[in-house]
Amino acid sequence: MSETSIRVRFAPSPTGMFHVGGARSALFNWALAQQQTDGRFVLRIEDTDAARNRPEWTDGIVRALSWLGISAEDPHFEGPYFQSAYAGKHRETAEALYEAGRAYYCDCTRDAVVERRGNEFRGYDGFCRDRGLEPGPGRALRFRVPEGGPTVVDDRIRGRVEFDHAAIEDFVIARGDGSPLFVLANVVDDVEMGVNEVIRGEEHLSNTPKQQLLWEALGHTPPVWAHLPVIVNEKRQKLSKRRDKVALESYQEEGYLAEAMVNYLMLLGWAPGDDREIMPWAQMVPLFDIAGVNSSSAFFDEKKLRAFNGEYIRALSAEEFAERCRPWLEGPDAPWAAEDYDPEAFRAIAPLAQSRIAVLSEIVPNVDFLFLAEPVFDEKSWNKAMKPGIGAEMLTAAAERFADEKQEWEAEALKAALEEIGTAQGLKLGKAQAPVRVAVTGRTVGLPLFESLELLGRERTVRRLRAALERLAADGAGAPAE
RNA sequence: GCCCCCAUCGUCUAGUGGCCUAGGACGCCGCCCUUUCAAGGCGGUAACGCCGGUUCGAAUCCGGUUGGGGGUACCA
Numbered sequence: 001m002s003e004t005s006i007r008v009r010f011a012p013s014p015t016g017m018f019h020v021g022g023a024r025s026a027l028f029n030w031a032l033a034q035q036q037t038d039g040r041f042v043l044r045i046e047d048t049d050a051a052r053n054r055p056e057w058t059d060g061i062v063r064a065l066s067w068l069g070i071s072a073e074d075p076h077f078e079g080p081y082f083q084s085a086y087a088g089k090h091r092e093t094a095e096a097l098y099e100a101g102r103a104y105y106c107d108c109t110r111d112a113v114v115e116r117r118g119n120e121f122r123g124y125d126g127f128c129r130d131r132g133l134e135p136g137p138g139r140a141l142r143f144r145v146p147e148g149g150p151t152v153v154d155d156r157i158r159g160r161v162e163f164d165h166a167a168i169e170d171f172v173i174a175r176g177d178g179s180p181l182f183v184l185a186n187v188v189d190d191v192e193m194g195v196n197e198v199i200r201g202e203e204h205l206s207n208t209p210k211q212q213l214l215w216e217a218l219g220h221t222p223p224v225w226a227h228l229p230v231i232v233n234e235k236r237q238k239l240s241k242r243r244d245k246v247a248l249e250s251y252q253e254e255g256y257l258a259e260a261m262v263n264y265l266m267l268l269g270w271a272p273g274d275d276r277e278i279m280p281w282a283q284m285v286p287l288f289d290i291a292g293v294n295s296s297s298a299f300f301d302e303k304k305l306r307a308f309n310g311e312y313i314r315a316l317s318a319e320e321f322a323e324r325c326r327p328w329l330e331g332p333d334a335p336w337a338a339e340d341y342d343p344e345a346f347r348a349i350a351p352l353a354q355s356r357i358a359v360l361s362e363i364v365p366n367v368d369f370l371f372l373a374e375p376v377f378d379e380k381s382w383n384k385a386m387k388p389g390i391g392a393e394m395l396t397a398a399a400e401r402f403a404d405e406k407q408e409w410e411a412e413a414l415k416a417a418l419e420e421i422g423t424a425q426g427l428k429l430g431k432a433q434a435p436v437r438v439a440v441t442g443r444t445v446g447l448p449l450f451e452s453l454e455l456l457g458r459e460r461t462v463r464r465l466r467a468a469l470e471r472l473a474a475d476g477a478g479a480p481a482e
Numbered sequence: 483g484c485c486c487c488c489a490u491c492g493u494c495u496a497g498u499g500g501c502c503u504a505g506g507a508c509g510c511c512g513c514c515c516u517u518u519c520a521a522g523g524c525g526g527u528a529a530c531g532c533c534g535g536u537u538c539g540a541a542u543c544c545g546g547u548u549g550g551g552g553g554u555a556c557c558a
Contacts, residue, residue: 106556109556122484158488183558229488271496274496296551355521418517433517434518
């Protein structure tokens with residue numbers, strides 16, 4: 001058996017988005033290439049449209065793949081190649097097909113075809129098949145689909161798929177201006193690059209017989225095909241850039257780890273066989289089997305992705321976790337001033353946050369109270385915690401106790417102190433800590449309180465307790481007592 | 483309309499004629515742990531679309547049906 005030479009193609013896009021479906025295709029291809037010592041993963045940028053030819057768009061593709069672990073650092077990676085560089089070969093091939101009688105020129109407009117066919121468009125009618133038109137401006141080149149028999153596509157995921165030639169119109173392979181179409185350029189490039197395996201989305205299944213016909217007309221053996229089921233949204237429709245969150249970059253920005261994304265994507269349509277799901281890439285590669293991929297469409301379930309991401313985050317070492325959080329803490333989007341950020345304090349509190357966040361960006365609301373001059377008050381939290389008879393009483397007692405230099409400033413001691421204050425008010429610790437938590441961090445939920453206070457320090461803690469008390473007094477002045 | 487694909491818990495899947503009283507994971511619910519929230523532990527909820535065959539036996543094979551989806555460009 002020959003070595004796998006698979007090709008992955010991406011069209012550059014002005015939005016710069018890299019679709020998660022494309023990511024999954026790339027990953028499946030990558031796994032297959034890595035399975036074999038000389039397996040090639042050929043990246044081709046399909047930029048035939050002059051309008052699509054912008055280097056920065058290509059960078060986005062390369063960067064996205066690289067994030068997933070697919071890059072030239074690995075010897076299986078080849079490219080990127082640019083389709084536009086092969087335009088000459090495409091035209092040559094188109095002409096050769098015409099010379100050989102496998103294609104003919106056609107000057108029909110779509111309207112003319114529709115008119116001939118009575119009402120609506122149902123494919124080209126073969127009007128120019130035998131008119132013997134010479135090449136000329138405005139004349140498209142159509143492939144002459146053989147009359148008899150079906151073309152059988154042997155798909156590694158779906159098995160035999162038959163397409164009757166009667167149902168395949170004589171498709172255009174070069175435009176009136178001579179420029180080649182995707183269907184032709186693709187085949188020519190694949191022949192040129194020695195591609196013998198093509199794994200792509202199901203949306204390409206219907207033009208596969210056309211491409212296979214082209215391969216044969218060119219005197220080559222078609223590659224082995226595999227058409228992946230589409231990835232769908234909750235409404236079971238193909239993920240669309242307009243409606244759905246499909247950009248790999250947006251997941252990256254939210255703080256999904258590449259490892260988790262890769263793991264999740266690999267499991268969309270495929271399973272290792274045992275009951276394991278969380279599995280590093282290196283272990284998946286030898287197990288991956290394209291024939292074992294499910295043929296039905298798969299829903300992209302962000303909830304499950306989140307769960308995977310949480311697992312991966314928790315598996316990180318403390319140092320690694322802190323390191324991975326840096327972009328959200330030290331980047332331009334951090335809500336505090338750079339000089340107020342204290343990496344030392346973050347390192348101390350990070351382990352407490354690690355099991356509490358599922359995506360990295362969530363680190364910010366968990367630790368912002370440490371770096372902001374004032375906590376960000378969540379109104380609901382405030383109203384819930386500052387109930388009459390609890391709020392002011394707890395805050396007053398805590399402020400007084402904490403301000404006392406005799407109060408040891410250490411988590412355990414602070415806990416004991418607050419517990420004592422709570423008991424005096426007839427409150428369990430769970431209730432007693434709430435007003436303090438909200439006064440200091442702004443929210444009812446968050447990191448363990450006493451460690452947080454220890455890190456915040458006596459001065460800032462007491463100041464916040466008093467500030468909350470003042471606000472309470474101001475709010476309560478006009479409010480009816482219950 | 484025409485061509486093609488698909489069909490197991492809400493979701494991702496295991497399952498390739500008996501091991502299935504259908505397994506795992508996410509989600510959801512409950513309990514435990516607990517300073518809030520997580521994490522963790524324990525338990526629970528929930529599926530073979532339908533109708534016919536084939537067979538001693540069908541989630542697994544065949545036909546039909548219904549329902550989804552993809553494609554139908556001088557786009558890629």
